[in-house]
Amino acid sequence: MSMDRSDVHHAADTGEDHPHPKHELGYYAKRIYAIRDLLIEKGVITQDDIQRQIDYQEARSPANGAQLVARAWADPAFKKRLIDDPKATCAEMGIDATSINEFVVLENTERVRHLVVCTLCSCYPRPILGRPPDWYKSLNYRSRAVNDPRGVMREFGQELPDEVEIRVHDSTADMRYLVLPLRPRGTEGMSEAELAKLVTRDSMIGVVDPLAPQ
Amino acid sequence: MEGPRFKPGERVRVRAEDRPGHIRTPFYVRGKTGWIERVYGDFLNPESLAYGKDGLPEKTLYLVGFDQKEVWGQYLAGSQDKLFVDIYDHWLEPA
CATH class of the missing domain: 3.90.330.10 (Nitrile hydratase alpha /Thiocyanate hydrolase gamma)
Structure with a gap:
């Protein structure tokens, strides 16, 4: 859920403990994580497959x-x-x-x-x-x-x-x-x-x- | 099996066509004239692959060379600088 500017100012003014907007996931990040979770849930890939691929990408x-x-x-x-x-x-x-x-x-x-x-x-x-x-x-x-x-x-x-x-x-x-x-x-x-x-x-x-x- | 339509050294023009799709021919060389530098061989057609199709028939991929002055008009005077682009057969015509 994204905050608009007025929310940010409001949070800053009142010192409320809002999450900083920078830490919120963007639309595409949310979408890709949702797809990842679905693929794992449905047994198409495993968490290990993902980790192996990340390790492979990083090794190059x-x-x-x-x-x-x-x-x-x-x-x-x-x-x-x-x-x-x-x-x-x-x-x-x-x-x-x-x-x-x-x-x-x-x-x-x-x-x-x-x-x-x-x-x-x-x-x-x-x-x-x-x-x-x-x-x-x-x-x-x-x-x-x-x-x-x-x-x-x-x-x-x-x-x-x-x-x-x-x-x-x-x-x-x-x-x-x-x-x-x-x-x-x-x-x-x-x-x-x-x-x-x-x-x-x-x-x-x-x-x-x-x-x-x- | 048919051989490639063009051979190294032949002059070619890039088709000045514009249509939607997963086109790998950059806009800035469309309508420009260059030469066949190398014949890379036959590859699955990305314009079909990108839409989940089989990419067949395969298309010959060429390395096409251009003089920078031909591509941009305004370029360093007297320069021998060149630009090379990978272009599939169906985007080329004899020049």
Whole structure:
């Protein structure tokens, strides 16, 4: 039950112990909890199923992507396999990418940078990068990534010379895209674990290059 | 089995159609001309799947490339920047 503004003021004025409106569930939250309770009540799913799914969602993180990128930087044969057959290569690393319909790796070079967006919703390579950040789902990013990618990158702190070609990928269908960022200079001799620390989530969406060493 | 209607390098135009439904072709490329960058293969049709139907017949999905200047008109002068969108066969026509 929601309170209107006058109720809020009234509660504050009189010091009554009303629940704060912020703690009330919104319409869609109430609806989804009601559906969940019905599904459990009717024996379609169990509370354990839900918990397992939550654990699975939480276990997926950008660390998976960083591991793939770091190995690709360190091992050219692995990089070739990752680009040729990303899903099989994930399996080789113990990363479960089977829920992705098709998976494409976009390799950045000195001359070319890739940027990934889903203008229609929030398509994102979740098994590799976890849940998308809120900005990825924002109308601002979704509209501007396609028509002003350089402006978007600038806001993330990356200014690219005009000669560098920017390729924006709008992932609106069955394909999921992962950017393979350019290996930073000065990282020769670093271990895979050290390299992986430089690979940020944002660098695998393509809005910025990876971190520089130190 | 029929092969894909278009092959890499061919010029294509996105249909400038507007109709309701679970359409995966963004508005901003409708009516725009680009090229087939890659043929991704055949996939169940999301316009049918979204309504609980079987998604058949499958539709060929293409990676279509566009010059940013073709899409937006106003874009960084002299730029080679490109835009790639995944588009199903029935939204494309030869250009």
